[in-house]
Amino acid sequence: xxxxxxxxxxxxxxxxxxxxxxxxxxxxxxxxxxxxxxxxxxxxxxxxxxxxxxxxxxxxxxxxxxxxxxxxxxxxxxxxxxxxxxxxxxxxxxxxxxxxxxxxxxxxxxxxxxxxxxxxxxxxxxxxxxxxxxxxxxxxxxxxxxxxxxxxxxxxxxxxxxxxxxxxxxxxxxxxxxxxxxxxxxxxxxxxxxxxxxxxxxxxxxxxxxxxxxxxxxxxxxxxxxxxxxxxxxxxxxxxxxxxxxxxxxxxxxxxxxxx
Numbered sequence: 001x002x003x004x005x006x007x008x009x010x011x012x013x014x015x016x017x018x019x020x021x022x023x024x025x026x027x028x029x030x031x032x033x034x035x036x037x038x039x040x041x042x043x044x045x046x047x048x049x050x051x052x053x054x055x056x057x058x059x060x061x062x063x064x065x066x067x068x069x070x071x072x073x074x075x076x077x078x079x080x081x082x083x084x085x086x087x088x089x090x091x092x093x094x095x096x097x098x099x100x101x102x103x104x105x106x107x108x109x110x111x112x113x114x115x116x117x118x119x120x121x122x123x124x125x126x127x128x129x130x131x132x133x134x135x136x137x138x139x140x141x142x143x144x145x146x147x148x149x150x151x152x153x154x155x156x157x158x159x160x161x162x163x164x165x166x167x168x169x170x171x172x173x174x175x176x177x178x179x180x181x182x183x184x185x186x187x188x189x190x191x192x193x194x195x196x197x198x199x200x201x202x203x204x205x206x207x208x209x210x211x212x213x214x215x216x217x218x219x220x221x222x223x224x225x226x227x228x229x230x231x232x233x234x235x236x237x238x239x240x241x242x243x244x245x246x247x248x249x250x251x252x253x254x255x256x257x258x259x260x
Contacts, residue, residue: 006048006050006135007049007135007136008049008136008137009044009049009050009135009137009211010136010137010138010139010260011137011138011203011204012043012111012138012142012200012203013200014201016137016138016139016143017031017142017200019143019146020142020143020145020146023146023147023150024146024149024150024156024159024160025156025160026149026156026159028192028197029192029193029197030159030160030162030189032188032192032197032198033185033186033188033192034112034145034167034171034185035111035142035145036188036192037184037188038108038111038112038113039110039111039112039113041111041198041203041219041220041221042111042138042203042207042219043111043138043141043142044138044207045085045086046210046211046219047086048086049135049211050086050089050135051109051110051131051134051135051141052109052110052113053088053089053092053107053109054082054084054088054107054108055081055082055088055091055092055095055103055106055107056079056106056108056115057075057076057079057080057081057091057095058076058077058078059106059115059117060074060075060095060099060102060103061075061076061077063099063102063106064098064102067099068098068099073091073094074094074095074098088107092107100128101126101127101128104116104126104128104130104131105117105119105127109130109131109134109141110134110138110140110142110144110145111141111142111145112141112142112144112148114130114141114144114145114148116131118130118148122144122147122151123147130144152170154166154170155167155170155171158170162186162189164182164183164185164186164189165182167185168181168182197221198220198221198222199221199222200221201246201251202222202223202227202245202246203219203221205227205250205251206219206221206227206230207219208251208258208260209227209230209231209234209254211258212254212257212258214233214234215230216229216230216231217230223245228244228245231243234254234257235250238257
């Protein structure tokens with residue numbers, strides 16, 4: 001079977017971002033820090049527009065009560081077997097042949113890498129329903145991330161107060177120190193606090209350029225030389241006037257070309 005979960009892949013909007021800040025009650029640097037650590041700040045695979053995922057074989061083992069035993073990268077009592085990027089969908093599809101809902105529930109999804117088994121807690125009908133919604137837009141992904149944080153008072157308090165060890169514990173689990181999640185969160189928080197947060201419109205332009213295979217070499221919301229070169233190529237190919245940065249007209253052209 002094939003599980004594409006690809007949709008429009010619409011980039012994050014300022015309205016979506018602001019609504020989550022309001023829901024959680026944290027500041028923007030804190031929210032961007034979580035996204036930067038979880039997905040390097042972008043929720044889709046750029047070539048396929050599928051939500052970024054990470055399949056957890058030990059979760060699949062648990063959700064299926066070990067029914068499929070220790071089965072390589074698909075089912076195991078121990079974590080591991082990660083392939084990264086688009087290859088994670090191969091693992092997901094293999095597990096889905098054994099148990100579709102458990103497989104989708106065993107992957108973390110989108111900007112905030114929310115586990116599929118949280119779907120009903122976040123008011124989705126099923127893990128499948130959540131995954132399909134996440135394929136539509138990063139706004140959908142970040143809404144779920146905000147609701148997940150807000151549903152756990154200890155996590156919300158930790159994020160609002162900048163207690164990164166507790167944020168990492170409640171968000172990433174008791175083994176957070178193994179991957180230094182707390183240190184990474186604090187690092188990104190301080191970086192965004194000092195240099196400013198990503199610009200949502202700049203980030204959208206970078207995402208659309210990436211979708212259109214003009215490589216800005218990153219979707220980070222900061223306009224640099226690589227983004228300028230990518231935009232220059234797009235403008236030349238579209239017969240548009242040269243520009244150093246995207247304006248409303250250029251953004252509209254990018255959206256139309258990318259199918260939005």
